[in-house]
Amino acid sequence: MENVRISLPENVRVILRTLRGAGYEAYAVGGCVRDSLMGREPKDWDVTTSARPDQVKACFRKTIDTGIQHGTVTVMLDRQGYEVTTYRLDGNYSDGRHPDAVVFTPSLSEDLMRRDFTINAMAYSEETGVVDLFGGLEDLDKGLIRCVGDPDARFSEDVLRIMRAVRFAAQLGFEIEPETAEAVKRHAPDLVKISAERIASELILTVTSPNPERIRTAYELGITAVILPEFDECMVTPQNTPFHSYDVGEHILRTMSHIPPDKCLRLTMLFHDFGKPAARVTDDRGFDHFRGHAAISTEMAEDIMRRLKMDNASIRRVTRLVRCHDYRPALTRASVRKAIYRVGEDIFEDYLMVQRADTYGKGEKAYGYQAGFDRIDRTEVIYHEILEAGECLSVRDLAINGNDLKAAGISGPMIGEALEAALRAVLRNPKMNTYDRLMAMVVNYTGEKKA
Numbered sequence: 001m002e003n004v005r006i007s008l009p010e011n012v013r014v015i016l017r018t019l020r021g022a023g024y025e026a027y028a029v030g031g032c033v034r035d036s037l038m039g040r041e042p043k044d045w046d047v048t049t050s051a052r053p054d055q056v057k058a059c060f061r062k063t064i065d066t067g068i069q070h071g072t073v074t075v076m077l078d079r080q081g082y083e084v085t086t087y088r089l090d091g092n093y094s095d096g097r098h099p100d101a102v103v104f105t106p107s108l109s110e111d112l113m114r115r116d117f118t119i120n121a122m123a124y125s126e127e128t129g130v131v132d133l134f135g136g137l138e139d140l141d142k143g144l145i146r147c148v149g150d151p152d153a154r155f156s157e158d159v160l161r162i163m164r165a166v167r168f169a170a171q172l173g174f175e176i177e178p179e180t181a182e183a184v185k186r187h188a189p190d191l192v193k194i195s196a197e198r199i200a201s202e203l204i205l206t207v208t209s210p211n212p213e214r215i216r217t218a219y220e221l222g223i224t225a226v227i228l229p230e231f232d233e234c235m236v237t238p239q240n241t242p243f244h245s246y247d248v249g250e251h252i253l254r255t256m257s258h259i260p261p262d263k264c265l266r267l268t269m270l271f272h273d274f275g276k277p278a279a280r281v282t283d284d285r286g287f288d289h290f291r292g293h294a295a296i297s298t299e300m301a302e303d304i305m306r307r308l309k310m311d312n313a314s315i316r317r318v319t320r321l322v323r324c325h326d327y328r329p330a331l332t333r334a335s336v337r338k339a340i341y342r343v344g345e346d347i348f349e350d351y352l353m354v355q356r357a358d359t360y361g362k363g364e365k366a367y368g369y370q371a372g373f374d375r376i377d378r379t380e381v382i383y384h385e386i387l388e389a390g391e392c393l394s395v396r397d398l399a400i401n402g403n404d405l406k407a408a409g410i411s412g413p414m415i416g417e418a419l420e421a422a423l424r425a426v427l428r429n430p431k432m433n434t435y436d437r438l439m440a441m442v443v444n445y446t447g448e449k450k451a
Contacts, residue, residue: 004130005129006028008045011045020127024049025050026084026125028045029123030121033122053086064076089110089111118135119146145168146180151179151182155184162187163199166184166214167202170211170214184222192226197308212266213256215231234252237276244366251362252269256357260353263314265321265350268322302319321350345393352379395423400439402415
């Protein structure tokens with residue numbers, strides 16, 4: 001037991017004091033202790049106690065049976081929920097993910113022994129200080145992710161822990177302890193037992209971490225070979241071209257570190273060049289070309305995200321960004337207006353961020369590196385000029401609408417086609433966006449179509 005002090009939220013102090021006052025042991029436990037010791041603000045506070053679930057419920061006015069079969073009761077204080085779990089031992093893990101049964105125990109040490117990593121197996125109360133039975137404080141100091149006890153046993157109990165090891169390493173900037181890393185390699189093939197949703201959750205937490213490039217660790221330990229084999233192909237695909245300093249995989253890793261930690265933006269950079277291995281062609285001079293890779297990458301991104309059962313809104317946003325990531329409009333207002341329409345006004349700023357990250361990933365020695373940033377900066381300036389001028393960028397901004405066309409005797413699919421023609425004209429020349437000019441244009445356009 002260590003003489004280290006943690007500042008507990010008042011509601012957590014109330015829960016611990018109430019349980020102890022009723023004659024039970026009680027501690028804050030797990031990630032909240034770890035984060036507090038690191039000077040980070042915990043997202044959640046969990047409590048472990050010697051009290052059985054029914055005894056916990058008897059101590060508080062309002063509780064919810066959120067996981068009572070596993071000993072967890074949520075205590076509600078000031079409309080906030082705090083999970084309170086009875087000390088327990090886990091039974092066999094037949095599915096490699098969940099215990100078949102749990103056995104309550106009066107022993108805090110037995111409860112901590114079942115946890116995944118030493119830095120997550122510490123408990124705290126104001127009376128005892130930090131309870132650290134497995135070297136968690138030392139591993140925090142060294143920046144290590146280490147299994148509690150035998151790593152093979154921990155990963156056999158819950159295969160998803162091998163992805164959690166990489167995720168914690170990425171989130172905290174830690175290294176995985178060598179014996180734990182070797183066990184990850186041995187158990188990586190068992191990830192086929194884990195649901196797509198859980199795989200996706202851990203992958204997203206890793207790529208949105210402060211160190212998304214740590215997905216390289218997942219590659220080195222054999223994890224991506226199981227969950228994302230497309231990435232492994234990129235890691236062994238060279239780019240023999242003056243426009244890139246790195247191979248495809250290294251380029252992807254570098255781009256991920258140069259874009260905000262938004263889920264869709266990070267996934268876009270992860271997937272944006274997945275089509276390059278299939279598109280790669282080497283010319284007579286030995287230079288590589290990747291024509292059409294954006295379209296291939298778009299299809300692959302959608303297939304992967306559906307395979308991992310990600311939500312439809314994220315799939316739409318990511319695939320739109322992947323599809324246009326290599327699109328470079330000319331530096332004229334007409335071309336940028338067309339680009340805004342083609343890319344989508346709602347994601348155009350995301351598109352510019354994607355292009356900047358893509359350029360960073362090429363490396364300073366790549367041909368045209370600085371020119372790439374200059375082009376993006378100028379595109380952004382023109383984009384804001386267009387917005388400030390309130391120029392038309394979509395059919396809904398046109399000075400005419402479908403009702404106007406119907407009144408002029410235009411009907412059926414020709415209405416949509418005529419409005420698109422009108423928009424193309426306005427994107428080329430904003431002065432065309434008047435009722436009289438557009439109506440004259442579409443009447444003439446539809447007349448020629450009928451002729």
